[in-house]
Amino acid sequence: MGGVSRTACRAAGRTVRRAARRLPALLITGGALFGLGAPANYTCAPFLSAAPLVAAPLHTLRATAAAALAAVAVAIGLVLYHRPSDTGEALAEVATIGTVSLVALGINRIARRSDQQLASARGIAEAAQRAVLPAPPSRIGGLRVAARYVAAHAGARIGGDLYAVQDTPHGVRAVVGDVRGKGLGAVEAVAVVIGAFREAAEQEPTLEGVAGRLERALQREGARRGNLDEHEGFTTAVLAELPPGQPVLRLLNRGHPPPLLLHADGRVGAADPTVPALPLGLGDLGVWADRAEEREFPAGSMLLLMTDGVTEARDAEGTFYDPRAELTGRQFKSPEALLDSLVAEVTRHSGGQAADDMALLAIRRGERIEQHVAESIDRLRGRTSCEELSGGAVDSGFRLGIHPACLLTFDNGARSSQPPQEAVHRAPSPNPAGTAPPDTPARSGNRGTTTLG
Incomplete structure (x- = not known):
């Protein structure tokens, strides 16, 4: 009801603005009628002077000039x-109206x-938002x-909320976060977090390593600023990793609202962390070990990452929006449909008066894409030459948007997201004494990782 009443108020405001745009014409018409019907010693100058002044902020220059001339x-x-007896006084009123009209222009x-x-x-x-x-x-990486x-607020296009998603040799990795504060300082911190994430996501083999890199990047940024943000600046964030060809999801939460897992049958679960952790940038307060948690993420499921602009949206009675309750029992054909519906519902719930920005990221694992990934990896078995790889499954991986390194490694027959330990384009080396023949895949350690060289 609160959202409906606020929407009605906004509609009433638009009606008032439309009426205000007609006010100059009404003032001129009313002034003319008053001047014709009133005695000669009464003046309509206030009506006529107000007309161009009202038109000035509401209309174009041409419309304002038309109101002034009228x-x-x-x-x-x-x-x-x-034809008043005191012509000088009458002309003074005309001059006053003309002067006010010039001021209105x-x-x-x-x-x-x-x-x-x-x-x-x-x-x-908007350009800064597209860049950051x-x-x-x-x-x-085969995911939608x-x-x-x-x-x-209308007109504010960028703030402290952030998101990023990237295909890496370790699978598709994503981050959604919320930087403390607003303004240019928050935008700078957003750029630092996203830049550090994109580099660490490619290089670090684990989500724990990525979180550590983000922590150090924010500490360096706080030290560089040398002000209050050095001690109170922080960023809540949740990191996600989706290995290729595996129906699992790895999450690492640093003080952020928990993601939601939307299953194909309409069930919605909150991925609350087992052990809560402080936000990024607060490493000086203590030392603790990050731990990524693994959850099932079968084909047809969707992962929803969001900032607190969603969960803290209130209606007129102060009731918070509950995305888990509102999304339970519903099915969405695509991540775009999910986010469009969620944004519309939050806007309706808050009556268009949201108190905080919203950053949303939805990822769906599709059945057909997963099947193509598995088939592409299976076709890699037994292929050892660069020519065979370039003409086969790697090309299929590129067409699906899958990082080629993710296609070149698998663990004991199951697909793995670990990067290959040898470059694909390295020319085959001669068979030295005591080593396996060139056509025999080399296995490293107990992991059974097969490297195609």
Whole structure:
């Protein structure tokens, strides 16, 4: 009910603004009628002077000039109609209306210039958002992906919320986070987190290693600023890893709202961490070991990562929006459909008056794509030459948007996300004494990792 009442208030506000745009014409018409019906010693100058002033911030320069000319013309017409005995006083009123009209034209120019500057600043903010938070492709590593960033206030296009998703040799990795604070400082921290994540996601073999790199990056940024943020700046974040060809999901949560797992049958589960952890950037308060938790993520399921702009959205009665309860029992054909529906519901729940930004990331594991991944990896078995790889399953992986390194390694017959230990394009070396023949895959350690060289 609160959301409905606020929506009604916003509709009423739009009606008032439309009526205000008609006010200059009403003032001129009312002034003319008053001047014709009232005695000659009564003046309608206040009505006529107000018309161009009201038009200045609401209309274009041409419309404001038209209102000014109409007001002056009506004033002159009334002087000729009444033919007052004190002509000097009547002409003074006409001059006053003309002067006010010139002031209104100046106000209109200033207002239009401010609008242009605001539009330019908004365009710059949108460009900054695309640079810092680029929209991910719709398919990454054989997974369907969608992302949304919704600012809390109209005109504010970027803040402290962040998301990123990347295909790596270890699988598809993603992060969603919320930087403390607002303004340029928060935007700088967002850039630091995303930059560190993209580098660490490629290089670190585990999510724990990625979290450690983000922690150190934020500590360096806090030390560089040398102000209050060095002691109170932090970022809540959740890291996710989806290995190729495996129906599992690895999560590492650092003080962030838990992700939701939407199953194909309509069930929705919250991936709460077993052991809570402090946000990133607070490593000086203590030392603890990060631990990624593994959960089932079968084909047809969707992972929803979000910031607290969703869970802290309130209606007029102060009731929080509960995404888990609202999404339970529903099915969505794509991540885009899920996010579109969620954004619309949160906006409706809060009456369009959200108190915080929202960053949303949805990832779906599809059955057909997983089958193609498995078939592509199976076709790699027994292939040892670069020519065979380039003409076979690796090309299939590229077409599916799968990192080629993820296709070149598997553990004991099951697909693995570990990167190959030898370059694919290395020329086959001669068979030295005491080693396996060239056509025999070399196995390393007890993991049974087969490397195609």
